[in-house]
Amino acid sequence: MLEIKNLHVSLEEEDKQILKGVDLRVEAGKVHAIMGPNGSGKSTLSYVLSGKAGYQVTGGSATLLGQEILDLEPEERAAAGLFLAFQYPVEIPGVGNMTFLRTALNAQRKMRGEEEMSAADFLRIVREKAKSLKIDADMLKRPVNVGFSGGEKKRNEILQMALLEPKMCILDETDSGLDVDAMKLVSRGVNALRDDTRGFLVITHYQRLLDHIKPDVVHIMADGRIVKTGGPELALEVETNGYSDILAEVA
């Protein structure tokens, strides 16, 4: 599904290397988790994969379903099936959430050469998916993320994911700022999308999200590299001992 090889990334503005050779392979149907201390490069990895400006790829490659994606525009990556649930979803005043969702969905379809979804179908599907995430009509009408609480923003990210049905989902600290109930809703939304054709990369600090979204593989990232990879038990180890033991062990 997603294959990252020896990825090196530095900042465009200053001479600072952030990713120093990341190797990662997420297979279809699997959930991989990335944990790691603050500033280790987790968000950078997710941004570089989805095409945010300001980063320079100085080496390595990333492919999605065999297609090299690092040269593509962000919208082309989206149409190819990549989705990033943002750590900090952006507020866009003046653009209605519904208009945004519909424009995004139809733009992707168009790029893939598929037919646009009819207004009626769209409405039905959005309502149904919104309901399961407890997103009410008012939130759909309001401008994108404007005045949404932290939890509402994250649920709105999952709604977009559910609607766009990407192949490869990256979730960047989707659990931050969520209370227990919201965490359950969000996890349920993610789990509903799990199937053999879809891959997940879940970035988190805490084991508690992984209680709800059970990972197949857990990676530890530190200082721009994946320093350790293991099963779900690795997340439990981090939960009890923190990162210091692991980092000392690989140093």
Add this chain to the structure above:
Amino acid sequence: MGFVEPKNSLVDLWLNRAESLTEHGWSEQHRLNAQARLQSMGLPNRRDEYWKYTRPDRLIESTVPSAVTLSSEDQSLFSNFEQIKIVFIDGVFSPEMSDNLEGQDVSIELLSQTKAKDGHWASDMYGQLEATGQSPVARPLATLNTALAEEGVLVHAKGATLKPVHLVYLRQNESSDVMLHHVVKVDSGASLSLLESGPAGARSNFVLETDIGAAGSFRHVRIQGRDHQRLAATHHFARLHQESIFKSFTLTANGALTRNECVIELLGDDGIAHVAGACVGDGDFVHDDTVFVTHDAVGCESRQVFKKVLRNGATGVFQGKILVKQDAQKTDGYQISQSLLLDEDSQFLAKPELEIYADDVACSHGSTSGAVDEDALFYLRSRGVPKAMATDMLTLSFLAEAVNEIDDDQLIECVVEWLEGWLARRRT
């Protein structure tokens, strides 16, 4: 050229046009007064405080550079609305294309058709609000208009008027120099909506004087577009009385040079005046909003909301002032002017001013200038929205605050659709 000549010779050149004019009945004295006032103040020049950012030369030269006419769809603008349509072609009234002005629930006359009459209600207003509006800042182009304008509408709303009056300005001539002077009187408790649309002339100089009686309301939506090289100077003088409501919105697209001045006086307690503008300019485009709001009564609210989208070296200017006189307590004044610069060649020059002599007031103003929000752009693109479309969405969202000042959803829709068209034609 205007500034190297002694300033009066250009004034004379202009006023010589008036000499040949015959009988103006009730307006003659107002015209003569305006001529005298213009002689003493002179035409605007680059050293004037309020002409620092925008060069007046092209607006005052005695000859008009020609401007290509666009055969556009704009004639059908607002066509979905029930309306009283009054059409001018190159500034000349077209009875064939206009609705019948008789038998409407609002009195509408043409300036040219009343001029021989002695005595007219408009005599108390024509050139009068304009004259008052010269202090403290001179507005010579408006005075020139009072002295010379041969056409315009005189609208008197005596009750609630249902259909909006729509002034449609068409162009056929490549070098028409159009002057219109409109006078609108809204009686106490009466209401009126005025729509204006179209490019008007290669050069146009418009004056609109509006008096709103106690508890009267006036709503105004104007679309200036879409011809490229045209030049325009407009002045809107409005006088509000107790509890009256004034709401004016202008959308400008294209045009080489547009200067829209709005001078509002709140003379009665608890009046509300909102003036807003959105403009979109690409390339050879200078757009100037110069607004002066005077609070001279207690408990009035004023809002100025101006948004400019500028690209390919376009220039936007905003000069907005709120003056609160000593007795105008409980004034609520707000002003925002913002520009969205779509490239580094474009520029926005803003001069917000507050002058407050009362002590119990709430006034705020702000001005910003910036590029498209990169984070928002990336967010939209990461969801599959192509860059050009995402930029358009953000541009519309930037303009929304000004467009939403229109308090009619159907009109908002109409304006947004028109803007979408403008943006779509520029998508690369």
